[in-house]
Amino acid sequence: MVSPGKVLIVVQNLPVPFDRRVWLEATTLQQNGYRVSVISPKGRKGTYAAGHEVIEGVTICRYPAPPDASGFLGYVFEFIYCWLFTAILMLRVLRDQGVDVLHACNPPETFFVLGRLLKLFGKRFIFDHHDLSPEMYVAKGGRKGGMLYAGLLWMERMTFAAADVVIAPNESHREIALRRGQVSADRIFIVRSGPDFQRLRQVPAEPDLKQGRRFLACYLGEMCPQDGVDYLLRAIQHYLVALNRKDAHFVLMGGGPALGDLRRLKQELGLDAWVDMPGRVSDHDLCRYLSTADVCLDPDPYTEWSDRSTMNKIMEYMAFGKPIVAFRLRENAFSAGEAALMVEPNNIEAFAEGVACLLDDTGLRAGMGEAGRKRVVEKLAWTFSQPPLLEAYRTALA
Secondary structure, X not given: OOOOOEEEEEOOOOOOOOOHHHHHHHHHXXXXXXXXXXXXXXXXOOOOOXXXXXXXXXXXXXXXXXXXXXXXXXXXXXXXXXXXXXXXXXXXXXXXXXXXXXXXXXXXXOOHHHHHHHHOOOOEEEEEOOOOHHHHHHHOOOOOOOHHXXXXXXXXXXXXXHOOEEEEOOHHHHHHHHHOOOOOHHHEEEOOOOOOOOOOOOOOOOHHXXXXXXXXXXXXXXXXXXXXXXXXXXXXXXXXXXXXXXXXXXXXXXXOOOHHHHHHHHHHOOOOOOEEEEEOOOHHHHHHHHHHOOEEEEOOOOOHHHHOOOOHHHHHHHHOOOOEEEEOOHHHHHHHHHHEEEEOOOOHHHHHHHHHXXXXXXXXHHHHHHHHHHHHHHHHOHHHOHHHHHHHHHHHHO
């Protein structure tokens, strides 16, 4: 059977296959006859260290990860560094495998230049709009309306204009593509980041993970300044001290540039006996902890970025049939439905009280968990995202 096309996916912020959305897209395309290559950075601390390998038929090319960026000059250096490495590896892929479609994932929106160059030779360019970069910049402490913010908006506009097709993860991003990007509706396809049940498998609960306490509460996700894990640590302190609750153990899984600072905050707040922060964990341990958890936690605070973003952790919690406590955000509410107890945004006292409320009501937890699992199985699993992804490619190549 003739392949429908040769695809090159480029991503900067996470290594592949650790970036689960990119990996699901790549393997879906591979399974449907496309020849797929991916360019990403290597993982830090020796993870995903191979410069070239083939996994499940997908060719992966990796370059050394840049240093953690901070400040304006740090981010400019990171953008240029990653762009140059990606361009060099793209030339290698063009020579060895060929490319019909460049599929660029943001942040940042710098790959439109490569897309424009390839389009001169009849190739197609797909923009996979993972994050709202201007809003994320503000969520990290940047100034809305400043020079860097304006530059991010300009790069976003250039990327939208260059794209033959835009892939959006939710309705909020679709609205941005329509309004801010001036993209026609027939070129936007919503491909949600649904959980993969081949990776997320429920296993028997392990009571020993609760460290001798009655309950286990879990967080899973990246730990960056905008992800609200500092809110969660302060909510846990409120749970322990102000609510005088000593019945739960907390495990916060995930890595990221803020992990070191958050571990220090945990110690300063006197939480070492109650909170474990193991960093990134294997899929095996992830399944053990989430299968055992009594409640799961999403502390993303309200910002324009978080309100419009789909948090993968929400649906991964739901895949395990777990009730969730989260701040009330637009896309969180859509994803979770009846599976989450939504509390006042950015209110750590309300968050702690929400955790206590769920832990005190076995029936409520069971009902919410069942509703979440049903919603994922029937509406939000990755299998429901595959048709729009494939339709986006058919449209781009038509």
